[in-house]
Amino acid sequence: MTGFRVAPGGAQARYGVKPDLTTLGKVIGGGLPLGAFGGRRDIMEKIAPLGPVYQAGTLSGNPIAVAAGLATLKVLPPLYEKVEATTRALVAGLTAEAKKAKVKFSAQSIGSMFGIYFRDTPPASFAEVMQCDRERFNRFFHEMLAQGVYLAPSAYEAGFVSAAHGAAEIDATLAAARASFKKI
Numbered sequence: 001m002t003g004f005r006v007a008p009g010g011a012q013a014r015y016g017v018k019p020d021l022t023t024l025g026k027v028i029g030g031g032l033p034l035g036a037f038g039g040r041r042d043i044m045e046k047i048a049p050l051g052p053v054y055q056a057g058t059l060s061g062n063p064i065a066v067a068a069g070l071a072t073l074k075v076l077p078p079l080y081e082k083v084e085a086t087t088r089a090l091v092a093g094l095t096a097e098a099k100k101a102k103v104k105f106s107a108q109s110i111g112s113m114f115g116i117y118f119r120d121t122p123p124a125s126f127a128e129v130m131q132c133d134r135e136r137f138n139r140f141f142h143e144m145l146a147q148g149v150y151l152a153p154s155a156y157e158a159g160f161v162s163a164a165h166g167a168a169e170i171d172a173t174l175a176a177a178r179a180s181f182k183k184i
Contacts, residue, residue: 006111
């Protein structure tokens with residue numbers, strides 16, 4: 001999920017983690033069906049033809065998906081700063097609108113990912129996630145939907161900002177949030 005959403009090298013690069021194995025899903029294909037994996041030499045040498053683990057698939061090596069993936073890797077780097085700034089603006093705006101409406105709310109972001117929580121501070125543990133007001137989230141979700149803004153439908157899902165989102169979309173989202181916070 002954090003593949004290219006939080007940094008060009010994913011969460012592992014952002015946080016300095018050296019994983020045993022990395023898997024990337026559809027993000028690496030620019031929207032086309034593509035996946036990739038890689039890891040430490042000793043693990044990768046287990047894959048055929050060097051090792052006993054056979055890996056194949058109907059779309060393995062699909063030239064169109066690989067071309068789309070390579071093109072995606074070229075266009076992504078200059079977008080990170082803009083998308084991260086847009087995500088921070090969204091989170092700050094949502095927090096400010098909730099505060100104006102006196103709604104217990106917090107939010108946080110990393111890269112293009114964000115989370116919203118109906119509690120005073122972002123959760124730092126599973127127990128704190130379970131303390132979030134799920135009923136209030138559900139009311140907010142439906143109010144936002146009525147305002148034309150579709151958020152992830154579960155209080156436990158991350159939201160994502162894309163390069164297609166700009167100031168106009170953030171302003172419209174915050175206007176919808178302002179109306180929604182007043183109603184909940």
